[in-house]
Amino acid sequence: MIANLPFSQACENNKQAILAVLEKELVGHSHVLEVGSGTGQHSVYFAPRLAHLQWQTSDVSNNHQVIQAWHDSYPAPNLHPPLAFDLMTDTMSTSKSNQPYDAIFTANTLHIIAWHLVERLFELVGEALPLDGKLIIYGPFNEHGRYTSASNQSFDLSLRQRDPNSGIRHKEDVVALAKKHDLTLKNEYQLPANNQILVFKK
Ligand SMILES: C[S@@+](CC[C@H](N)C(=O)[O-])C[C@H]1O[C@@H](n2cnc3c(N)ncnc32)[C@H](O)[C@@H]1O
Known part of the structure; x- marks a missing residue:
């Protein structure tokens, strides 16, 4: 890394694992x-x-x-x-x-932006x-109405303390929302540190 560039550790985490999924999903x-x-x-x-x-x-x-x-x-x-x-x-x-x-690719955004x-x-x-x-x-998602790990639970609490409109989203809510816009969940990947990749196809 070149010194003095603003740096995000969250962005570095799992970048190889994310790339492996993108290499597969973005063929063609x-x-x-x-x-x-x-x-x-x-x-x-x-x-x-x-x-x-x-x-x-x-x-x-x-x-x-x-x-x-x-x-x-x-x-x-x-x-x-x-x-x-x-x-x-x-x-x-x-x-x-x-x-x-x-x-369209987006990382670590759904738990930051408000639900609307x-x-x-x-x-x-x-x-x-x-x-x-x-x-x-x-990013991280909840499943079956529950956190998938204790670390995601404390992350969610810290997010909501900072901004009550933010927070880890429920995968089921995201999948249902996608369906309304003709986007179907095609693949899901478990990544290290209790993160996931969801792939929707139109
Ligand atoms: C936690 S950062 C994730 C950044 C990067 N994708 C990563 O994985 O590290 C959340 C990103 O959402 C962006 N964001 C927040 N509100 C937004 C909005 N209203 N429209 C577009 N992007 C927004 C922020 O500017 C920020 O870049």
Whole structure:
């Protein structure tokens, strides 16, 4: 890592395991939109290792300087500068890409944003993806109405203390929401440290 770049440990955790899933799930896909790129660490790791596709980063504008700093330090020909994309105000068409996306990836976002923004995300993704397009979501989820680990329980409590609208989502709620927007759960992967990847297909 280059010194002085803002750094997220959460983004580093499991990046090899996430990549292994993306390598499998993104065969035949060509244009990925990443929602909530954060520092950009995922994008600089994934894009050069998924050279067959274009990786479009996005986030709220406040994060763009940091994402661009990571891109400047680790450039790749298929890695694109961040688009301004705020679920509060934007639509996929205001995210100004000429190419339609055939996959959308988001990591560690559903437990941060309020539930009405999770609903908005699925609405926009459902509209934007073509048939057979994929939505790939990484993060912690509850299952059968329960936490999947004690560490997820304490993480959830700390999230809710900071922001009562945040918190680990129930997988069943997310799957039901996806269905409303013609997105079907096709694959799920257990990742280390009680995280999961959910793959939805339109
Ligand atoms: C915990 S960070 C995850 C960052 C990165 N994907 C990772 O895995 O480390 C949550 C991300 O959600 C983004 N976010 C929060 N509210 C948002 C909104 N209204 N629209 C789009 N992104 C939002 C934040 O800016 C941040 O980048």
